[in-house]
Amino acid sequence: MERPIRVLVAKPGLDGHDRGAKVIARALRDAGMEVIYTGLRQTPEQIVEAAIQEDVDVVAMSILSGAHNTLFPKVVNLLRERGVTDRLIVGGGVIPEDDIPFLIQTGVEAIFTPGTSTKDVVEFIKTHVKRQ
Amino acid sequence: MNIEDRLLAGDKIACARLISMLENNDKEAEEILKKLYHKTGKAYIIGVTGSPGAGKSTLTDKMAKKLREAGKKIGILAIDPTSPFTGGAILGDRIRMTDLSLDEGVFIRSMGTRGNLGGLSKATSSAIKVLDIFGCDYIFVETVGVGQSEIDIVKMADTVLMVLVPNMGDDIQAIKAGTMEIADVFAINKSDLDGADKTKLEIEMNLDLNDSKAFRPKVIKVSAIKNKDIDTLLEAIFEHRDYQMRTGNFDIRRINNARQEILDLAKEDLINLIMKKAVENDFLNTIVNEVYKRKLDPYSAKEELLNLLLN
Ligand code: B12
Ligand SMILES: Nc1nc2c(ncn2[C@@H]2O[C@H](COP(=O)(O)OP(=O)(O)OP(=O)(O)O)[C@@H](O)[C@H]2O)c(=O)[nH]1
Ligand SMILES: [Mg+2]
Numbered sequence: 001m002e003r004p005i006r007v008l009v010a011k012p013g014l015d016g017h018d019r020g021a022k023v024i025a026r027a028l029r030d031a032g033m034e035v036i037y038t039g040l041r042q043t044p045e046q047i048v049e050a051a052i053q054e055d056v057d058v059v060a061m062s063i064l065s066g067a068h069n070t071l072f073p074k075v076v077n078l079l080r081e082r083g084v085t086d087r088l089i090v091g092g093g094v095i096p097e098d099d100i101p102f103l104i105q106t107g108v109e110a111i112f113t114p115g116t117s118t119k120d121v122v123e124f125i126k127t128h129v130k131r132q
Numbered sequence: 133m134n135i136e137d138r139l140l141a142g143d144k145i146a147c148a149r150l151i152s153m154l155e156n157n158d159k160e161a162e163e164i165l166k167k168l169y170h171k172t173g174k175a176y177i178i179g180v181t182g183s184p185g186a187g188k189s190t191l192t193d194k195m196a197k198k199l200r201e202a203g204k205k206i207g208i209l210a211i212d213p214t215s216p217f218t219g220g221a222i223l224g225d226r227i228r229m230t231d232l233s234l235d236e237g238v239f240i241r242s243m244g245t246r247g248n249l250g251g252l253s254k255a256t257s258s259a260i261k262v263l264d265i266f267g268c269d270y271i272f273v274e275t276v277g278v279g280q281s282e283i284d285i286v287k288m289a290d291t292v293l294m295v296l297v298p299n300m301g302d303d304i305q306a307i308k309a310g311t312m313e314i315a316d317v318f319a320i321n322k323s324d325l326d327g328a329d330k331t332k333l334e335i336e337m338n339l340d341l342n343d344s345k346a347f348r349p350k351v352i353k354v355s356a357i358k359n360k361d362i363d364t365l366l367e368a369i370f371e372h373r374d375y376q377m378r379t380g381n382f383d384i385r386r387i388n389n390a391r392q393e394i395l396d397l398a399k400e401d402l403i404n405l406i407m408k409k410a411v412e413n414d415f416l417n418t419i420v421n422e423v424y425k426r427k428l429d430p431y432s433a434k435e436e437l438l439n440l441l442l443n
Contacts, residue, residue: 003155003156004219004220004221004244004246006152025222026222028220029215029218029220029221029222030215030218030220031218031220032218032219032220033220034214034220034221034223034244035220035221035222035223036223036226036242037222037223037224037226037227038226038227038230038233039224039226039227039230041230042230043234045234046230046233046234049233049234050226050233050240052144052145052148053144053147053148053239053240053241054148054226054241054242055145055148055149055151055152082145083145084145
């Protein structure tokens with residue numbers, strides 16, 4: 001039997017917009033993944049700790065508040081500091097086109113903006129997950 | 133360092149990885165547990181069960197926090213249902229435990245049931261062992277919200293805590309019918325709401341009827357959200373533990389649990405073994421067809437199936 005992909009869906013920072021995160025969580029569940037949803041207002045430290053304890057394959061973060069340029073790289077770096085480099089990191093939310101190259105360069109592997117079809121997200125995760 | 137040594141050294145990444153491997157039926161992980169099994173048995177295992185939304189996660193969070201003040205190392209396994217249609221799951225118990233998430237002495241793991249009935253996942257008992265080896269003093273196991281048949285937790289827990297809420301109406305009938313017997317302690321959570329006294333009374337009256345049980349479970353009103361009377365609840369849990377230690381029931385329970393576990397594991401392998409043989413040469417389909425056509429009865433068919441194992 002194939003094992004389910006485990007995904008942490010997290011909302012970093014003080015941003016209270018959680019519809020997108022919930023839509024994504026449900027879509028991933030419906031695609032057969034195990035989704036750990038941690039709720040609102042998580043610090044990067046909390047996200048990293050949860051990602052480790054839950055042994056997720058994917059860390060998926062949603063930000064609509066504009067704080068993506070600080071929070072996303074922070075999570076990536078904290079994971080690296082803990083020696084965790086084999087996880088797929090993706091982000092989404094209200095993120096200006098111009099910021100995306102910077103985020104990709106810091107180690108977030110894809111950014112999904114408003115209007116994204118959840119099918120594309122599922123597809124991306126399935127094809128890019130790093131661990132067998 | 134290999135995963136086994138890292139686990140023993142208290143490495144969370146290794147602990148988490150090993151649990152995943154066990155969830156995925158990894159043989160290497162089973163070998164590691166074989167080798168380290170003698171190190172288990174030290175942790176006290178508390179099952180937390182009760183209807184969906186009763187406050188199991190919130191209450192576990194508060195109890196864990198209290199035990200942390202006493203310097204205890206805590207493991208939490210939180211089980212949520214896997215969709216039988218897609219195999220996916222949303223595991224949301226962590227939402228209620230975010231203030232524990234940065235505590236060095238707490239390890240929280242969410243698990244999907246992955247098709248297992250009984251309120252736990254198949255790997256739950258293995259995950260308990262991993263956390264035990266990892267050095268947890270207390271391990272909380274939160275089951276999926278119970279109906280009447282999700283009572284596997286008794287096979288693993290040293291104390292079962294049943295979480296109820298006020299104004300359950302007919303739900304309390306369901307609890308009476310099936311799951312009441314497994315509780316060692318009752319918590320009436322959300323007692324900040326009206327009706328907690330009435331629920332407590334109903335439970336007490338039920339316990340009055342059932343005087344066969346030598347140990348009478350305590351019924352404690354608490355409010356997880358207000359962090360109220362958590363101490364009293366923990367005391368009731370410890371009282372049950374001490375009672376068991378005093379009377380030898382603790383050993384009896386663990387012996388029963390060990391027996392149950394061996395038989396459950398054997399049953400699973402046996403079924404797999406039979407199935408493997410049964411599909412060879414289309415044997416299963418053949419006898420199914422014969423039973424359908426009334427040429428063979430199901431009892432004889434079963435005997436033929438079992439005979440496969442003997443030769
Ligand atoms: C609904 C909404 C609200 C609701 C939120 C309800 C809730 N519980 O979520 C309410 C009214 C509460 C609200 C409040 C505020 N909001 Co508002 N809100 C919106 C609005 C109109 C829609 C957001 C939404 O729910 N979309 C629907 C979901 C499904 O889409 P989505 O989140 O974009 O998700 C999709 C993709 O982005 C992607 N995705 C998203 N996350 C992730 C994550 C991963 C891992 C992946 C793979 C994909 C992915 O996939 C999803 C599906 O396609 C947006 C404007 C907009 N058009 O986006 C403003 C908006 C986000 N809000 C904004 C602001 C400023 C606020 C307030 C500060 C306003 C105020 N001054 O009070 C408050 C702050 C609230 C808080 N505590 O944080 C701004 C943010 C500006 C910025 N980023 O610079 C926006 C952009 C409006 C604007 N144009 O100014 N808001
Ligand atoms: N009023 C009140 N609400 C509470 C209390 N404890 C928990 N809740 C609320 O009850 C809801 C469910 O709480 P959870 O802790 O998630 O319940 P649960 O039993 O773990 O739920 P499942 O895991 O989904 O079965 C949440 O909205 C909590 O905030 C309490 O003591 N009083
Ligand atoms: Mg819960």
